[in-house]
Amino acid sequence: MGRMTPRRAVRLTDLLFYLTVAAIGVISGFALYYRTTNVWNLKNLGDTFLTKHIGRRPIIIGAFHRQLHEQNVGGHYAVFQFLGNGRESYSLYCLSKDDNGKEVIDRAQIERIHKGKRAANDACSWSGHLAECRIASGSIDSVKVSTISNFSEALDVTLEKPTYFPERQKLVVCVSPLYIYVEWKFLVTAIETWIAMGASKIVIPIQSVSANAYNIIKKYEEQGIVIIRQHAKWPVLSDVNPNGLVLSRGIEESHVNCLHFVKPFADMVIFTDVDDVLLPLNPMNLNDGPLAIIEDLTKEHPQAGSFLLEHANTQFVLSENNVEPTLKNFNFDFLKNTQWTASCKVKRIPTRVIVNASRVDTVNMHETGNLRLGYLQVRVPCRKGHFYHLRHTFKNKAFGETRVDMSALAAKLNAQWKGRLENTFGELSSTALEKTSTESFKDFDRCTESIDAELWKLSASRCLTANVCFSRITRNVDCVALQSNYSFAKTGEDFVIGLNRSEFIKSKPNCEAPLPEYVSGNSYFLP
Numbered sequence: 001m002g003r004m005t006p007r008r009a010v011r012l013t014d015l016l017f018y019l020t021v022a023a024i025g026v027i028s029g030f031a032l033y034y035r036t037t038n039v040w041n042l043k044n045l046g047d048t049f050l051t052k053h054i055g056r057r058p059i060i061i062g063a064f065h066r067q068l069h070e071q072n073v074g075g076h077y078a079v080f081q082f083l084g085n086g087r088e089s090y091s092l093y094c095l096s097k098d099d100n101g102k103e104v105i106d107r108a109q110i111e112r113i114h115k116g117k118r119a120a121n122d123a124c125s126w127s128g129h130l131a132e133c134r135i136a137s138g139s140i141d142s143v144k145v146s147t148i149s150n151f152s153e154a155l156d157v158t159l160e161k162p163t164y165f166p167e168r169q170k171l172v173v174c175v176s177p178l179y180i181y182v183e184w185k186f187l188v189t190a191i192e193t194w195i196a197m198g199a200s201k202i203v204i205p206i207q208s209v210s211a212n213a214y215n216i217i218k219k220y221e222e223q224g225i226v227i228i229r230q231h232a233k234w235p236v237l238s239d240v241n242p243n244g245l246v247l248s249r250g251i252e253e254s255h256v257n258c259l260h261f262v263k264p265f266a267d268m269v270i271f272t273d274v275d276d277v278l279l280p281l282n283p284m285n286l287n288d289g290p291l292a293i294i295e296d297l298t299k300e301h302p303q304a305g306s307f308l309l310e311h312a313n314t315q316f317v318l319s320e321n322n323v324e325p326t327l328k329n330f331n332f333d334f335l336k337n338t339q340w341t342a343s344c345k346v347k348r349i350p351t352r353v354i355v356n357a358s359r360v361d362t363v364n365m366h367e368t369g370n371l372r373l374g375y376l377q378v379r380v381p382c383r384k385g386h387f388y389h390l391r392h393t394f395k396n397k398a399f400g401e402t403r404v405d406m407s408a409l410a411a412k413l414n415a416q417w418k419g420r421l422e423n424t425f426g427e428l429s430s431t432a433l434e435k436t437s438t439e440s441f442k443d444f445d446r447c448t449e450s451i452d453a454e455l456w457k458l459s460a461s462r463c464l465t466a467n468v469c470f471s472r473i474t475r476n477v478d479c480v481a482l483q484s485n486y487s488f489a490k491t492g493e494d495f496v497i498g499l500n501r502s503e504f505i506k507s508k509p510n511c512e513a514p515l516p517e518y519v520s521g522n523s524y525f526l527p
Helices: 006-036 039-047 184-196 211-222 247-262 290-300 333-337 407-430 438-455
Strands: 059-065 076-085 093-097 103-107 109-112 126-135 142-146 155-158 169-175 201-206 208-210 226-230 266-272 276-279 304-313 351-356 376-379 386-389 479-491 494-506 517-521
Touching: 059 155, 059 247, 076 247, 093 126, 103 126, 126 247, 142 494, 155 479, 155 494, 169 247, 169 290, 184 201, 184 211, 184 276, 184 407, 201 211, 201 247, 208 211, 211 226, 211 407, 211 479, 226 247, 247 266, 266 276, 276 351, 290 304, 290 351, 333 407, 494 517
Parallel strands: 059 494, 169 201, 169 266, 201 226, 304 376, 304 386, 479 517
Antiparallel strands: 059 076, 076 126, 093 103, 093 142, 109 126, 142 155, 208 479, 266 351, 276 386, 304 351, 479 494
16 A cells, blocks of 8 residues: 555656756756857847838928819819839828817828839839818918828928919920939020020929039029029938939829819920920911910811820031030020931830820820820821920031931021120020030930940839939039928828928039938828
């Protein structure tokens, strides 16, 4: 009875064995931790399972009142233009108050500026978007914007006041933004040609230009011909620089911003580069210019919201002489050297866009983006009208194709220029300017051409934008550039960023605009 049974003895032996193994494990663990293993190795092991989540970071670059004549529903609306990662989906909420303090909260309807065109890959992964919200009143000045419906965390966004003129403008031109731009002869040629062709307002966005070019543009602005817009650089985020990830340095974003700016006063709007002008098919017959072309097209296509016209590469040779480079010594006789332009062809070539301002919401570089209320995009045959692409590198373009005679245009511009010198420029007419040289574009041309060539290999090293290019040519000229500041609000796990203030200052070396700075925010984290 007093003897231990074999089964009980086995149980005690097993328990002793388990306790011994556990003790050895604990002792070995402490020894391993304190004597043989660095704590950072354990941390690095844990990093294997770490994931990054920084949230969405829309950058609001424009805010406008929706024009009542564009609406097919009642109420008041605001349109926000923002930049965002095209691979992410966005939600924005708007809070506004009328004069009586009544609040209106609305979730924005959001669409990309260019649907699908850049969405198929991430070479240019950031792009423009539009968000439209119902607001409390058409007279409010600002709206609180958040990515969540809790407005304790929101960014206060100022709405731009609409610009009006006594009469609506029949034809307005939105030019691509100017950056590192020093070639005043090209600029003057474009402005004077558009004026001669019937444009009443020319909108020029500026990021950085030579001081002389800026002074010339300011003189046109004083005469009510040009409207200067600011084309700010975008802020660098904590892990990405959107400036290098948006196609062509934000031409499309600039065009969309210009479109919503001119909607209150413009009927038809042309979107173009400085070197693209819409002339008659026969430049000797100047009465068949843009206004006549547009009138014929709108009669033929009453439901059209936009027209796509091809642009033909055209020989362009600036005069080379030894006279002092001043506005007083400048004339347009060099246009007589232009004798050839590309012929109309069956294959599609790049186009420029003309829109009815109230029928379109977005514009791409070479086509319309989003049309409103069922209006259509019409592709115009080259034989009915086309732009003339007077590019700085086109000295020997289009030899043997289609003959052109620009002498009538040269005569008209010279007569127009004579009056301009007397009434517009004053002392600036006699100021010595820098010599125009196409060399200043050479590195940017080679860079963008190389990126374009990469696309045919289906493997791109970078986005097709001048922000990823380096110019080895030093521009020893005085320049002005846009200095921009941004504010941000952390909203939940996201950030909303907005342009705070911009002003023109003396540029950085080589005519570059400085990177923006953050001047206010509600979090210790940067976006």
